[in-house]
Amino acid sequence: MALGVPDPRLEEAVLGEEENLHPYAEPLPEGAGFFRRLARFVKSDHPYVLLGTSAVAAFSLACTATLPLGAAGRVLTVACLAWLAFSAVALVAKAVLRGAYRSRCPLARVTLRKPLRYLSYLVWACAIALFCLGPVAHFVALCQGAIASPTNPSGFLESAVYMLYNGRQLFVTGVTTTIELALFGTVIAFFLALLLVFLRIQTPDRGENDAVRFFKAVGAGFARLYSTVVRGTPMMVQGAIVYFAGLAVFRGMGWETAHINAVWSPFWAGLVTISLNSTAYMMEVLRGGIEAVDPGQLEAARSLGLSQWQAMRRVVFPQGVKNSIPALSNELIVNIKDSSVLSIIGVFDLMFATTSVIGIYYKGLEAYCIAAVVYLILTMVFSKVLTMLAARLDVEAPGPVGSTTDPAAAPARARQS
Incomplete structure (x- = not known):
């Protein structure tokens, strides 16, 4: 060479x-x-x-x-x-x-x-x-x-493990009750919200008689009043009112205390409270999703001969519910956390179990940290499940864990899509 x-x-x-x-020359x-x-x-x-x-x-x-x-x-x-x-x-x-x-x-x-x-x-x-x-x-x-250890250790982590192990039956019962309240309350609230949102969006039609127009106005007014009252008061106060109002009704009917406790337990009062509370928020979310649907679709359905009820049921409602799925599913996460306030009426949820463990061992910091970790795990697990469900339904996944009480969330997402 x-x-x-x-x-x-x-x-x-x-x-x-x-x-x-340089292996990344081609991205x-x-x-x-x-x-x-x-x-x-x-x-x-x-x-x-x-x-x-x-x-x-x-x-x-x-x-x-x-x-x-x-x-x-x-x-x-x-x-x-x-x-x-x-x-x-x-x-x-x-x-x-x-x-x-x-x-x-x-x-x-x-x-x-x-x-x-x-x-x-x-x-x-x-x-x-x-x-x-x-x-x-x-x-x-x-x-x-x-x-x-035969007694509660003095260290923070050792004491937390000791309390978690020895109070495991209380914590398991509390977690089970929390999940049941959140799941069943959210499902019941969804169907009640469908009914109320139908009343909420009713508008008088010129071709209807006075009686129908009157009932539509009354239904829409009731839905607005219900949403204002429920969303404007804390769930803790609502739970106390529902529980003691139920006791007063049964006592007014002449029932004995033993029979009342068998029928109207704190669990059922808590379930009614969560259902009624979530109904108001879900109704506003559904209303936002329905209003995000193009009004021309309703007009086209009416021009084809469908009544207002048929047009809403077959055309507008399915699209509005799909637009609202992310916010509706996040309501389950909110109910898991907000159900903790129902312990004041004796609902044996995770918070009630935590206070029971504190009463046994007289250590509050460790018990509340255990409850916080359990709540965090529950919200993360259900958030992941809801994200997978949203992917299967081909809708936008729920956002970060938090409240979904903003009625504008659903229409904003719908307009972006």
Whole structure:
């Protein structure tokens, strides 16, 4: 080869090596899923494989150095130490060879990049497992000690575990009652809201007689009044009114206390309260979804000979309900949290169970933290389920966990779509 004339084969090899060092030259198509991106990341070459993985392994070893580890922990420790030793050898070789490292060191061969990369993934997994194993082993030992303790421990976490384990029957009963109230109350409220929203959106028709127009005006006025009163008063006050009003009615009928308690328990009063309260909010959400439907569709249905009831039932209502599904489903999440106020009338929900545990062990902070974690888990689980359901129904998924009392939410989403 003449001096100063580049070798084409050498240029091709260098270019191929540079392409391997820059695997993201061609970006993924827009909308690529998580698993596709993960597969692209796993198959691609990365710089500083030895250094980055060594840093993770060293951090994991430092965090678990003083923690007691079993056989699995010792195996993971050996794997991380072996990688650190291997990286140290590579570092020494690079320092000694310097400029000739790429051409003379076997570790710099292109054929070893993929094996080293996959081996680094394995070491990453070992380091993460080791990092998690230490705290997990410590937490398991803490839980075992708290459960076996004859008295309530003094530590915060130990005491919380002790109270959760010994009061598990109370917490399970409270969680079950909370879920039942939220689920059944939301379903009942949905059907009541359908009825009230139909009354709410009624407008007098010129072709109707005076009696029909009068009843339409009365129905719309009642729906507006109901929405104003219920949404303007707290659920706690509503629950107390419903419960004691029911007791007064049954006592006025001459019933004895034992018979009243068998029929009108705090649970049924709480279910009625949640149903009536959610009805007002769902009615406004449905009204917003129905008003988001193009008015021309109602006019077209009426021009085809359908009555107002038929046009609403067959054309407008289905579209309005679909527009309102995200906000309606979020009402279930709201009811899971808001049902906690019903403990004041004796409903044995999660909040009532928490206060019962506090009365037994006289520790409020630990018990309320347990309740907060349980409420958070319930809302996250139901939010995930509702998101999956929305995907199946081909509608917008519910937003972040929170209140959906804004009637403008449904029409705003409908206009954006």
